[in-house]
Structures are given as C-alpha cells and as structure tokens.
Amino acid sequence: MTGRLSPVLIGFAVLVYAFLMGPLIIVIGAALSDTTFLTFPPQGLSLRWFERIFEIGAFRRTMVTSFQVATLATICALIVGIPAAYALNRYRVQLPGWLSTLFVLPVLVPEIVLGFSLLRSIQVGAGFPVFSTLLIGHTLLVLPYCVRVISASLASFDFSIEEAAISLGSPKWKTFFTIVLPNVRSGVIAAFILAFITSINDVSVALFLTGPGISTLPIQILAHVEQFFDPVIASVSVLLMVLTVAVMAVVERTLGLTFLTK
Amino acid sequence: MTAPLSLANLTAHYGTTKVLDDLSLDVGEGELVSLLGASGCGKTTTLRLIAGFLVPTAGTIHLGETDLTRLPAHRRNIGLVFQNYALFPHLSVLDNVAFGLKQRGMASAARAERARAMLARVGLTPLEERLPGELSGGQRQRVALARALVIEPPLLMFDEPLSNLDAKLRVDMRVEIRQLQRANNTTAVFVTHDQEEAFSISDRVAIMDAGRIRQFDAPETLYQRPANAFVARFVGFENLIALEARRREGAIVHAEGPGGISVALDQDRLGAIPDRFTLATRPDGLRVTAQPEAEGIPASLGLRTYLGRAYHYQAETPAGHLVASGPLSRPLQSGDQARLVPEAEQCCILPEGEI
Structure with a gap:
C-alpha cells in the first residue's frame, strides 16, 4: 500500500479529534483563567483557582471520599468479580446459562432506580451508615463491568493449563494465583480502570446515597455549580482528571510489574 | 522410579x-x-x-x-x-x-x-x-x-x-x-x-x-x-459372514452359508474353527474370481475402485454387501457374476453371533 491519505479523510479525522478534545481543552483553559467567572479563552494565566479548591473544605473532603469509595468499591468488586468470572467460565458447561446473565442485569437497571432501591433497602431500611451504603452501591454499580471484562479475558484462557499445573503438584488454590491470575492480568487491569472511572464519575447512584456530612466530588461539583459560576469548577475537574490518570498509571505499573516478576 | x-x-x-x-x-x-x-x-x-x-x-x-x-x-x-x-x-x-x-x-x-x-x-x-x-x-x-x-x-x-x-x-x-x-x-x-x-x-x-x-x-x-x-471392524475386517461347518477333512473345514455359499478353510492357518462361527475378512482377504470354481461366495459385482496394488469391488452376495479385491491384470466389470474366495492371511474366525 503506497496510496496517499485523502485530504477528506484527514479533514474528517481532525474534526473527530477536535470534537473529542475540544471540551478538555476548554476546561483546562478555563481552569487557568485569572478571572472570577468561567471563560474561554482564558484571560490571564493563574493557578489561583487550583489553590481555591483546597480553601473550600467541601471539595477537600468530597475528593477524599470519592477516591476512598472508588478504590474500595473497585477492590470489593474485583474480589467478588474475579472468582465469579472464573467460575462462570471454568464451569460454563455445568452452570445454567442464566447465571452469567445475572451478573449483567445491574447494567440494565437505570442507575437512578438502583440508587433509589439501595436508599430504601439498606440506608433507610437496614440503617447502614452513609459511607457503607455508598460503598455497597458503588460495588454493585461496577461489579458487572468487572465480571464482563474479566470473563472476556478468561474466555480465551485454556483451562487445561490449570490442570497441567495441578498435575505437576500445585494445589488448586495456589494454581489460581500462580497460573490463572497472571494470564488474565490485562483483563484485571482493564476491569480495575473501568470500574474506578465508573465509580468516580457516578452521579445518579451517589445522588441518593450521599447523606449528612458525606458526599462525593461529582455531587459536590453539582451543588457548587448551582450556587456559583467561578473557574473553581473547571480547576477541580482538571484535578480530578489528573488524579484519575495518576491512579491508572500506578495500577498499570504495580499490577503489571508484580505479575511479571512472579 | x-x-x-x-x-x-x-x-x-x-x-x-x-x-x-x-x-x-x-x-x-x-x-x-x-x-x-x-x-x-x-x-x-x-x-x-x-x-x-x-x-x-x-x-x-x-x-x-x-x-x-x-x-x-x-x-x-x-x-x-x-x-x-x-x-x-x-x-x-x-x-x-x-x-x-x-x-x-x-x-x-x-x-x-x-x-x-x-x-x-x-x-x-x-x-x-x-x-x-x-x-x-x-x-x-x-x-x-x-x-x-x-x-x-x-x-x-x-x-x-x-x-x-x-x-x-x-x-x-x-x-x-x-x-x-x-x-x-x-x-x-x-x-x-x-x-x-x-x-x-x-x-x-x-x-x-x-x-x-x-x-x-x-x-x-x-x-x-x-x-x-x-x-474386527475397527482393524479393517470389513466383511463379516456367518457360516456353519459341514465337513471336516483333517485341518480343512468345509463351511456353508445362505444362498449357496461354500468355502474351505484351513485350521492350521486360522486356528480352531467351531461348528458355528463368523468369518471376518479384510477386502484384500476376499479374492474376486470369474472362474467357475466350486467353492466361494456367489456375488454380483458393483462399483470398482482402483487402489494402486489392486482393484476393490463392491459386491452383493447372499451374505449381504461385501468388499473384495481383484488383480490389476484382469479387471471385471460392474454387473459381472463372480465368486469371492477367502484368503487365510487376511481372515480371522470370530465366535458365533459376532456380526
């Protein structure tokens, strides 16, 4: 193939990228503005709105809550999701078909409904504290993603490899960690990233489950926008993006490297 | 160990x-x-x-x-x-x-x-x-x-x-x-x-x-x-024919089956032959001949296939559908009447009822 790229194609690609990147650039630009109102292009460069984030206690607290909930919910969902995905694939022949569908159902339920039902059943009904309810809600929210993504990478896993390890003297539980997990590593990383992002961005479930004193960052941003229209919204959004990317990088690095050296 | x-x-x-x-x-x-x-x-x-x-x-x-x-x-x-x-x-x-x-x-x-x-x-x-x-x-x-x-x-x-x-x-x-x-x-x-x-x-x-x-x-x-x-079928004895021993002359057993089937079998080469038994042969163990021999299985020949060393013939006989082989030198035609004669090297004897 020596054909040149057609100008129409290039133009189209540029438009697509502009469409995708545009909002990001506008938000980053607005966050750096020196003005007291949201504007683009930025008028004067300043980091003062980033400092302002930390002066507002609600942002500080909700950011911590968001990261705690996202991390813990993702870990909980993986702890449940990895064995579930394993069992669904390993015993696919023996298990009834509807069982794997069961794990996708939460995706079909509108998040608003999920949030409301959790509010009724565990927060009000069972009297769980706000943070626990939030954690349970987000675990349920991200579990289907974990099961799906890890199932996809287990689908191509040849379980006779597991039997080979067992025949060589490795007990079944140990084989799971030394043979099965390393071979679905990329699936676990993908599931972690997807689950984490889903949780940290969630508004609809958190809307119902946040309570007195405890809120998540997206809810706080929503509350702030209702009252103020200053660039702190843009800067907190940028900070959220940067921190999310940082978490992803750390996950990639640590999970990737520890599994490789085993 | x-x-x-x-x-x-x-x-x-x-x-x-x-x-x-x-x-x-x-x-x-x-x-x-x-x-x-x-x-x-x-x-x-x-x-x-x-x-x-x-x-x-x-x-x-x-x-x-x-x-x-x-x-x-x-x-x-x-x-x-x-x-x-x-x-x-x-x-x-x-x-x-x-x-x-x-x-x-x-x-x-x-x-x-x-x-x-x-x-x-x-x-x-x-x-x-x-x-x-x-x-x-x-x-x-x-x-x-x-x-x-x-x-x-x-x-x-x-x-x-x-x-x-x-x-x-x-x-x-x-x-x-x-x-x-x-x-x-x-x-x-x-x-x-x-x-x-x-x-x-x-x-x-x-x-x-x-x-x-x-x-x-x-x-x-x-x-x-x-x-x-x-x-027998698994290792290539495709033809199974139920027979009854009628006369014994030393090691030779003359056996007969339905529709004029009459064969002579050598116990020295096939082992002891009971009165009722099944003869199993590979296609190469059932020789097609157009000669009017007294013994053999009367057959009407069907499709002929070429296998390099011999021809194989699909044959309709009183014992059912059989596969036999014939020399390259004298090919026979579909529809020819012939006799099929078992060759001891490619035959074996199974107990009665094994068919």
Missing part, C-alpha cells in the same frame, strides 16, 4: 449419563499401554480419572502400592502431556520445565540445573529463555514432554499428544516419546484415536467403545486375531 497401574471396576458418570462402565485394566511396570477408540468411547474419561480431574462413581485406582482413588490430583505425582501442550504462556521454557520441581520445594539453583539437563535431552537448550508463544508446535510438544518427565513420575500419561502436529513430525515425535519412555522405564498410558499411532508405539492396546474395553492385547494380536466383531 516406576510402578504398575491397576484400574479395578471403574465406573463414571457425567450427570446421569454413564460414560465408563465397570472398566478394569492393568498396566505393567515400564509398559506403554494405549487407550484407543473413537471420541466418546471413554478413553479421555479414563485418563482424567487416573489424573484425578474426575472422581469415579465406583471402582479403585492403584499405582504400585498407593491407592489413588481419593487422592487429590496435585498429590498423585503423574506426568501429563496434553493435546494442546498446555504450557504456561507467561513463563519461559526453562520455568515451564522447572515448575513441577518448584512445587516439590527444590531450591532454585538445583531445579534450574535439573530442568536444563532435561531440556538438553529433548534438544531445546538454545530456547530456554523463550516464551511458549514463540515456539513451533513440535518444540512446544518437546517442552511439554520435558516438563512431564523432569519430575520423574512413576506414571506418564499422554492425551492425544500428537494430533496437533503435521504428519511427518507426528511420526518423529512418537518415536521420540517411545525412546524417552523406554529409557526411563516409566509406566505410560497413551490416549489416541489414531490406530496406526497406537499400534506403532504401544506394548499393548486397549480398544474401547461405549465406556468399555472391547479387547486388550498386543498390537499384533489385535491386528490379526480380533476377539469380536467390533474390534
């Missing part, structure tokens, strides 16, 4: 389906036994029971003095070679081979040394740092073999290990497997659906069907003296 394997009255079920029915089998020390049969005959089930991946509903498995029946799979100390090799994709060739030694708590340096020695034996020393994904099919199979052998198991088992290789490599690898198994004097069970493979490599072969062993004998015996109609 080797031990005889003894399976006694093994029965196994998948759900409510019985897949193995009261199977007993004894494999001697250092012997290589093949389980041969079509898919679904229970051969792989038998192997998985021995390996411990399945639990029998009844019966026992002994390896030497050890009762394996209820022992967890990882404590059975059996070397397994899989059809798809089942190498660990994330480990190097050396780590794959050393895996079993690691499970046995051997120190890192010692197990690397043992694994390297084993890799040298299968001729893979230069590839020890590679990942399985970077190897050819034959190389992968050698790694799988080295990985199973390095733990010096008292029993080696092969699950269709050659079926993913091309024809030439398959023949080379089976010789290699046999040599390594002989050199270590390891008891071995080899599962395959390929008759030539089973016969060429084994001391004895168990031909299986519907969860049972139909005959367990040396390849020569199976090939020449099948014990029943199933095994």
Whole structure:
C-alpha cells in the first residue's frame, strides 16, 4: 500500500479529534483563567483557582471520599468479580446459562432506580451508615463491568493449563494465583480502570446515597455549580482528571510489574 | 522410579449419563499401554480419572502400592502431556520445565540445573529463555514432554499428544516419546484415536467403545486375531459372514452359508474353527474370481475402485454387501457374476453371533 491519505479523510479525522478534545481543552483553559467567572479563552494565566479548591473544605473532603469509595468499591468488586468470572467460565458447561446473565442485569437497571432501591433497602431500611451504603452501591454499580471484562479475558484462557499445573503438584488454590491470575492480568487491569472511572464519575447512584456530612466530588461539583459560576469548577475537574490518570498509571505499573516478576 | 497401574471396576458418570462402565485394566511396570477408540468411547474419561480431574462413581485406582482413588490430583505425582501442550504462556521454557520441581520445594539453583539437563535431552537448550508463544508446535510438544518427565513420575500419561502436529513430525515425535519412555522405564498410558499411532508405539492396546474395553492385547494380536466383531471392524475386517461347518477333512473345514455359499478353510492357518462361527475378512482377504470354481461366495459385482496394488469391488452376495479385491491384470466389470474366495492371511474366525 503506497496510496496517499485523502485530504477528506484527514479533514474528517481532525474534526473527530477536535470534537473529542475540544471540551478538555476548554476546561483546562478555563481552569487557568485569572478571572472570577468561567471563560474561554482564558484571560490571564493563574493557578489561583487550583489553590481555591483546597480553601473550600467541601471539595477537600468530597475528593477524599470519592477516591476512598472508588478504590474500595473497585477492590470489593474485583474480589467478588474475579472468582465469579472464573467460575462462570471454568464451569460454563455445568452452570445454567442464566447465571452469567445475572451478573449483567445491574447494567440494565437505570442507575437512578438502583440508587433509589439501595436508599430504601439498606440506608433507610437496614440503617447502614452513609459511607457503607455508598460503598455497597458503588460495588454493585461496577461489579458487572468487572465480571464482563474479566470473563472476556478468561474466555480465551485454556483451562487445561490449570490442570497441567495441578498435575505437576500445585494445589488448586495456589494454581489460581500462580497460573490463572497472571494470564488474565490485562483483563484485571482493564476491569480495575473501568470500574474506578465508573465509580468516580457516578452521579445518579451517589445522588441518593450521599447523606449528612458525606458526599462525593461529582455531587459536590453539582451543588457548587448551582450556587456559583467561578473557574473553581473547571480547576477541580482538571484535578480530578489528573488524579484519575495518576491512579491508572500506578495500577498499570504495580499490577503489571508484580505479575511479571512472579 | 516406576510402578504398575491397576484400574479395578471403574465406573463414571457425567450427570446421569454413564460414560465408563465397570472398566478394569492393568498396566505393567515400564509398559506403554494405549487407550484407543473413537471420541466418546471413554478413553479421555479414563485418563482424567487416573489424573484425578474426575472422581469415579465406583471402582479403585492403584499405582504400585498407593491407592489413588481419593487422592487429590496435585498429590498423585503423574506426568501429563496434553493435546494442546498446555504450557504456561507467561513463563519461559526453562520455568515451564522447572515448575513441577518448584512445587516439590527444590531450591532454585538445583531445579534450574535439573530442568536444563532435561531440556538438553529433548534438544531445546538454545530456547530456554523463550516464551511458549514463540515456539513451533513440535518444540512446544518437546517442552511439554520435558516438563512431564523432569519430575520423574512413576506414571506418564499422554492425551492425544500428537494430533496437533503435521504428519511427518507426528511420526518423529512418537518415536521420540517411545525412546524417552523406554529409557526411563516409566509406566505410560497413551490416549489416541489414531490406530496406526497406537499400534506403532504401544506394548499393548486397549480398544474401547461405549465406556468399555472391547479387547486388550498386543498390537499384533489385535491386528490379526480380533476377539469380536467390533474390534474386527475397527482393524479393517470389513466383511463379516456367518457360516456353519459341514465337513471336516483333517485341518480343512468345509463351511456353508445362505444362498449357496461354500468355502474351505484351513485350521492350521486360522486356528480352531467351531461348528458355528463368523468369518471376518479384510477386502484384500476376499479374492474376486470369474472362474467357475466350486467353492466361494456367489456375488454380483458393483462399483470398482482402483487402489494402486489392486482393484476393490463392491459386491452383493447372499451374505449381504461385501468388499473384495481383484488383480490389476484382469479387471471385471460392474454387473459381472463372480465368486469371492477367502484368503487365510487376511481372515480371522470370530465366535458365533459376532456380526
């Protein structure tokens, strides 16, 4: 193939990228503005709105809550999701078909409904504290993603490899960690990233489950926008993006490297 | 380190389906036994029971003095070679081979040394740092073999290990497997659906069907003296003809069947012939002749096929549809009337009712 790229194609690609990147650039630009109102292009460069984030206690607290909930919910969902995905694939022949569908159902339920039902059943009904309810809600929210993504990478896993390890003297539980997990590593990383992002961005479930004193960052941003229209919204959004990317990088690095050296 | 394997009255079920029915089998020390049969005959089930991946509903498995029946799979100390090799994709060739030694708590340096020695034996020393994904099919199979052998198991088992290789490599690898198994004097069970493979490599072969062993004998015996109609058909005795002995003259038995079938058979070459029996022949053991011979099976010839060394004829006879062979020098035509005469070398005698 020596054909040149057609100008129409290039133009189209540029438009697509502009469409995708545009909002990001506008938000980053607005966050750096020196003005007291949201504007683009930025008028004067300043980091003062980033400092302002930390002066507002609600942002500080909700950011911590968001990261705690996202991390813990993702870990909980993986702890449940990895064995579930394993069992669904390993015993696919023996298990009834509807069982794997069961794990996708939460995706079909509108998040608003999920949030409301959790509010009724565990927060009000069972009297769980706000943070626990939030954690349970987000675990349920991200579990289907974990099961799906890890199932996809287990689908191509040849379980006779597991039997080979067992025949060589490795007990079944140990084989799971030394043979099965390393071979679905990329699936676990993908599931972690997807689950984490889903949780940290969630508004609809958190809307119902946040309570007195405890809120998540997206809810706080929503509350702030209702009252103020200053660039702190843009800067907190940028900070959220940067921190999310940082978490992803750390996950990639640590999970990737520890599994490789085993 | 080797031990005889003894399976006694093994029965196994998948759900409510019985897949193995009261199977007993004894494999001697250092012997290589093949389980041969079509898919679904229970051969792989038998192997998985021995390996411990399945639990029998009844019966026992002994390896030497050890009762394996209820022992967890990882404590059975059996070397397994899989059809798809089942190498660990994330480990190097050396780590794959050393895996079993690691499970046995051997120190890192010692197990690397043992694994390297084993890799040298299968001729893979230069590839020890590679990942399985970077190897050819034959190389992968050698790694799988080295990985199973390095733990010096008292029993080696092969699950269709050659079926993913091309024809030439398959023949080379089976010789290699046999040599390594002989050199270590390891008891071995080899599962395959390929008759030539089973016969060429084994001391004895168990031909299986519907969860049972139909005959367990040396390849020569199976090939020449099948014990029943199933095994006879399996090893190529396509024509089965029910006959009755009418006259005996010394070793010669004159037998007759329906519709004017009359043949003379030599007990010196076929073994003792009872009064009622089934004659089984390969197509090459049933000679077509247009001569008006007194003896033979009257036949109306159908389709003729050319096989290089002879012609084969589809023939309609009073004993049903048979396949016979004729010389290249005198081809006969479709529709010709002829007689089919059995040749002792390609015939065998089955008990009455085996048809």
